[in-house]
Amino acid sequence: MEASLHFLRSILDSLPDGVIGHDTRRRLIYFNRAAERITGYSREEVEGKDCHEAFGSPFCGPQCSFCHAPPEEWSPKNYPVRIVDKCGRPKIIEMSVTGMTDATGELVGVLAIFREKKEPATPGLRLSAEPTWNMIGRDPKMLEVYQQIRLVATADHPVHIQGETGTGKELVARAVHRESARRNGPFVPVNCGALPEGVLESELFGHVKGAFTGAVRDKKGRFELADGGTLFLDEVGELPPATQVKLLRVLQEKTFERVGGERSIRCDVRIISATNRDLAREVSLGRFRDDLYYRLRVLPISLPPLRERRADIPLLAEHFLDGARRSDKPRPRLTQRALETLLAYSWPGNVRELQNALHYALLQASDGIIRRDDLPAEIVDETAHGRRGPKPKLTRRAVQAALRETGGNKARAARLLGVGRATLYRFLKQDQSVS
Template identity: 50%
Template sequence: MIKGSVLFMCRDNSAMSQMAEAFAKQVAPKDIDVLSAGIEPAKSMEPAAVEVMKEYGIDMSSMQPKAVSDLGILQFDLVVALTGTADDTLPPVSGSPPVVRWVIREARALGEEHADKKETLKQAAGTIRSLVADLFRCGYCEAFLTYKINTDKVIDNIPLGILAHDKNRKIFFFSRGAEKLTGMSAGGVIGRDCHDVFVPRLCGDNCSFCDHDVIPLFEKKCYSTVIPEVRGERKELDVTVVPILDAKSRFQGVVASLADNTPLVSIMREYEGEDAFCGIIGRTNEMRSVFQQIRDLGVYDVPVNISGETGTGKELVARAIHKESTRRDGPFVPINCGALPEGLVESELFGHVKGSFSGAVRDKKGRFELADGGTLFLDEVAELPQSAQVKLLRFLQEGTLEKVGSETPISVNVRIISATNKDLKKEVEKGIFRSDLYYRLNVVPISLPPLRERKSDIPLLVNHFIKRMSAKSGINGITVSNEAMDHLVAYDWPGNVRELQNVLQFLVIKAAAGKTVKVAHLPPEIRGRDVSVAKPRGRRSKLVRETVENALARAGWNKAKAARILGVGRATLYRFLEKHPEIDAGGDDML
């Protein structure tokens, strides 16, 4: 015999569904669990219903109305809804079972007279008893349970995770595929708020349920997201969301399918390479290594220290780490420690209470409190005075801080990402920076290369910025001549990407009329640069890494063209690249 659970449900569970449960327990097979519950349970049983059931030899005097959540059942296989009209709205039930509706006249429709209620309930009891008998004896229940079992098998064996939640974000279905993808069990998530289960939110910025007063209106949503799975693995998911509607097309919730795209994304990255990640442009091995570090940090909530020269994009990397982390739904609060007046550093970071110093006319939250639940980015952290370093160390050790003028510790949940353009180790040796704080901040170090060490990224950056700036200014179609690009690649860019960005903004304005950036448009310090690539003479000449990288960048990673620029054969260039795999040659050869 098929095993399963049948739920009889009505509005208040004080009469109708309790009657159905009592009759069903007399005729249902022993392997079928029979229960009843109410959508909005009453405080007590209907006395008239208790009297009516006594005439059938059933004592319901000790029974109490209950909600579905009180039953402790994670999945029902069949729901029988006893309603007064065919239009009554029914909430989704755990397990997403088939729902049969029995429309039966309710006693409360005839007023409060006990005699009238009893007569109506007598008629209802007779109808319910007959329907219950047919349900179990005519094979209907077995057919529904068989359908549910087979449907579950289909859902559990497709290579997708399926979950569904109601209008209040309460999850009522969680497939085996969803369990495998997330590492969570159905028992641990069913009945809980989707936003509490998935931290950060699975929906990210695509949520339609943050405003409970607005009914979502959409036919289908598709988006990609990243979740940290409980086993510490990063999952790249493609999510498809469709609404759940009842028979009257009323919105009841959503069902979402989760497709694990992690293997495909990984293969595509290896095969095609990456030109950008989270707004950071680059395809050299050094930058791809940075991209991978950011991804790896997504599942670890530890302090990170980013080092690099001014203008290398340290804040962009910090924002990318935040965006990829479990804190991405929380705030990202940046602060430049070097720009703070020494007397206000502690107040800005940790806040102050009213009257703590002259001018403190009210309580003020510091950056730590503003970043609660998210990430605090401390740029130029080496500029912090010793007093602030002590308080920062205490926070990293204990997770608490004290506002200026207060002796009451405050707990704040913040991840610290710091950045510096100085060598913190040397600052420690000089006694300027605390060694214990250095080790607390430098749990995961990320070093950003200067632009002069990744010249093959310059054409990518130039094209990216030119396209963005020209679109912003309404001047489309601006290009850079080959000769101008040669000069841009040859320049050393002491101000790194920030300097390049500023120069390109100037060039977009200069080239607006002719639509092409030429050498004449370049600033003098770049225009006067020698861009010739030394060609090796005779057999004693050797290729060197910088020369090869410059030639590849000038040739747009076309190896045949780069070989001609270098004055060597393609085979010679190929042999050199095989011996120097650290050189990013731009993927497959372009003829």
């Protein structure tokens, strides 16, 4: 009997499709190798556990027939379902679920067979054929972001992404574009905060020959380049008032003129905007037009800072270390103390700061093993203060003096004040009168 079961398991492990079996109490009794590959979970992690607990939510999504009591009647089911694997990567799978019965015909469990789906699930909506949007995370707040991406992708209204610097706003914008009906059109990004006011309008709307010194030929702007696709306006809160007015008109009338031109140009563009500023506060302060704010923020997405999803830090660290791995070197890894330090840090620069910190630490760790002292000084300093006792209390006068002493260098000012850089940044953000 044992030999027969081993033979059956070997057969199921050789299948290219995932196979999952659970009893009427949702306890997982079988999980083949393809299921491990598709979900990222090992059978040792999930077998014997409640299906919902093992995966953090119903694996079958809203179609789950065992969310409450076992069903009284059963018929085979086939449907697509969206899942998030162990590394936080969104996927769509095609599921076929069959009831398992005993000799008397009584339902004793189900057998689910599934494979990754590459084609559109419904007309006009294509879920990404790629296994990832380059977004890592399984925290509930990130799972909610994934759901928001799928939701707003089905519409064609403006999307506004709010999030601190380094949280991955452009990744979200690209994911929305890829999942939308405009996926075959261009995705054109522009950083509104990186361009001088005199250049910004020409970049957005283009210009005609002779419009200004140096305009030696007609030039298309980003709106024309994005026609039929998506225009991503990053740091939209930095737009000067005059450009805000012109952008509002484009959103209202779908037309614009090139700088120095007289001909109206019609464009078919979806706008996705993003900012690390609180635009509602900018409106209340008179620095951003309220009518433009409401035009842009039809479909809002809010990204959580890394400090509010610390459980994702080990996943992200593993991802970045794998990406930095060299073929002639052993796989880099973190010591437990280094990982605890990363978990304790406040991450004002969010995911981007974590990636940079690990790249720095790898240069310090000659043997590929990252220890606490290999991490950047501001991370070590901030977490060290947390263990030694209360941090020094910052005052406006002390911070102003430190900034004057260091010529405005915030990292050096933080060291002078005896606090971590993140602590100083938080103080400066709360007290904007400090210059």
